[in-house]
Amino acid sequence: MRNTRLDSIPRDEALHQLLTAVDFHPEKEEVSVSNACGRVTSHPVIAERSMPPHASAAMDGIAVQAEMLQGASLEKPVLLREGRDFIYINTGDLLPSAFDSVVMIEKVKVVDKDRVQVDEPVNPWKHVRQPGEDVAEGEVILSARHTIRPVDQGVLLAAGVEQVSVLRRPRVGILPTGSEMVPPGLPLERGQLREFNGTVFKSLLEECGAEPDYRGVVPDRKEILSQEISRAVDMCDMVVVNAGSSAGSRDFTPKVLQDLGDVLLHGVATRPGKPVVIAVVKGKPVLGLPGYPVSAYLSFDWFVRPLIQKWYGLGRDSVHVVSARLNQDVQGKMGAEDFIRMQTAYVNGEYVASPLPGGAGVTMSVVRAASWLRIPQDVQRYHAGERVTLELVKPLEAIRKTLLLAGCDDPLLDWLGAEASTCCPGWSIQREVMEEEEGWKRLRNGGCHALVVYRRAGTPDGFVRICIAERDMGWITGSTVSKPVTCAADLLRPGLRFINLPPGSGIRERIKRMLEAKQNVGSVPNGWERVETSHWKAAASLSEGTADVMVGPYSVAKHYGLIWRPAWVEPLDLIVPVTVWEETAGNTLKKILLSQAFRSAAQRLGGYNLSQMGQLV
Ligand SMILES: Nc1nc2c(c(=O)[nH]1)N[C@H]1C(S)=C(S)[C@@H](COP(=O)(O)OP(=O)(O)OC[C@H]3O[C@@H](n4cnc5c(N)ncnc54)[C@H](O)[C@@H]3O)O[C@H]1N2
C-alpha cells in the first residue's frame, strides 16, 4: 500500500529531531600535513619547533655588532673590514653568534673589495628575526575541531609538525534510486534519464569534508532497495537515498526504512523539498531526499550538511544576506516555508531582485540564482516594491557586476550573456522575459538595466536605443507536419498543434494582426494558450513531436533541424536609460555588443543581420 499522507514538520524541528537522534564518535587518524587541507583537527596542535629556529637576517645587507657603529655619522663614518667586523648576509640567513644586527645593503657604502663604510648607528637586533618570531616551540598553533586551511598547512610545517591528528572523515553512502536513471557515462535510451543528483551530492559532500561513497543506481524494487540500504548502512556512517521518497507507487524508501529501522518523520513543511524521510538504522542516520533536483539540493543543505557539522563538532555556516527591492509580487504556499530562487542585480545604486521561473525540476533556476528568498510559513506573499532579505548564493561583487535585461526573448541574447565574462571579466547577464509594456515599467522603476524590444519606435527622452541585430522570423514546423506552414492563416489548419510564447510577446500580437488582416477575426490557432517561456524551449517541444508549429527566429530552427519558412524581419533593439548607458554597466554592454566574440556567436547561430550591431539608432 502506498503512503499518501505526508507529515508537515517545520524544517527546524525536523533538523532538531535528526540531530538529537544520532550521536557520533569519530576516530582520530594521523595524516601528513601536505594532505591535510580541509581535514578537521582532533586535538589542539602544539608547535614542535620555533620558526625561525634561530636568529636570522630580516633584510639583505651586512651583519654587524651594533656596538661597532656607535657614534657613526656622515661626518664620522665607521670603516668595517669583511670577516673581522662584518659579513655579507641575505634575508633568511642564519645570523652568526658574533653579530647582533643587520644593516640594510642600501645603507652600506662599499670602499673596496674588503671594506665598507656605514654612516649611521644601528640598534642591537635591528633587522634580525628572533627565534620563534613567527611561532615558538610549545605554542598552541591550532585549536581542536579546526578545519585546516592552506595557510594552516604552512604554519604546521613551519612549526615542525609533519603529521597531524585529524578526525576520520564520515563516509556517506549515496544511493540514487529509479529504474529509469542511468549514471553518467552510459548511453541513454528513450524513457531513461541521466542520474545527476548523485554527482551533485558527491561534490557537496567533498566540499563539506565527507567521503562520498557513490553506490550506483538502485532500481525500483523494494527487496533490492532494502538490501542496498542495509549494505550501505554497514559500510558507511550515514546514507543518503535519493528519490522514491514521495507518494508514488514505486516510492519505496519510507516503507523500506520503516522495516529496517526507525522513521523519525516523513515530510517537512517546505516547498520545494517536502517529501523528505528521516530515519535511523542501526544508530546511523539514513535520509531519503526528494528526487527533483532543486528539492534534492536544498534538502541536502538542510539535513546532510548539519549532520556532517555535528560529526566534526563544528558550528553552523553563517549565511550572507542582502536587502533588496522586489521587482514583482512573490507568492508563497500556505502552511509551508518557501524557497524561491532569485535573480539579483544592482541598478542605480540599489539591489533589486525577481523570482526565477521553474519548479523543483528546473536545475537551471538554481544555476542562475544569485540568491534565495525564504518565505516563512506564516507569510503568504511579498509585494512588488517591498524590501526583502535575500540569502546570497553569489558574492555581492558578482551581483554588482550583473546586468539585468528585461523584455523579449531571442537565442542571440543567451550569447550576449555567454560572452559577457570573456570580454568583461567578472561580468554576467541575466534576462527576464516579459512583454514590452511590462518591461518599460520595469525599466522606468529601476528594476533592470536595459529592455530588449522587437519594435523600432521613437525613443523617449532619457533613454538610448542600440541595435543588437535584425532577426529573421519564420514559420517553424517539425517532422510531424508534412505540408509546410507559410502564412498566419496556415496556423489555423485543422490538426496542427501550435505552441506560443507568453501573453504580451510580440509574436502573439503580430500573428493576431496578421490573422485579422485576412478576415480571421477572433480565430486563434489550436494551442494558442499553450505557452513556452523561450524560443529554445518551444523548439524542443517541436523537435520531440509534442507540438507541430511555432513562430520564431531562424537560429532555433537551424539548431534543431526544423523546417523554417520566412515570415518577417524585425529589429532586436536594446533600450537603456542614459544614466545606465553612461556608467560602468553601459560601458560593459557596449563592449560586449561590439566584441568580435559576440559577432561570431551571431554568425554561428545564423539568421541575423549584423550591419548595425552595437550602434545607436
Ligand atoms: N501525488 C503526489 N505526487 C508527488 C508529490 C506528492 O506529494 N504527491 N510530491 C512531489 C514532489 S514535491 C516531489 S519533490 C517529487 C519527489 O518525488 P520522489 O522523491 O519520489 O522522486 P521521483 O518521483 O523518483 O523523481 C522525480 C524526478 O526527479 C528527477 N530525479 C530523480 N532522481 C534523480 C537523480 N538521481 N538525478 C537527477 N534527477 C533525478 C527525475 O526527473 C524524476 O522524474 O514527487 C512529486 N510527486
Ligand code: MOO
Ligand atoms: O517537495 Mo517537492 O520538492 O515540493 O518539489
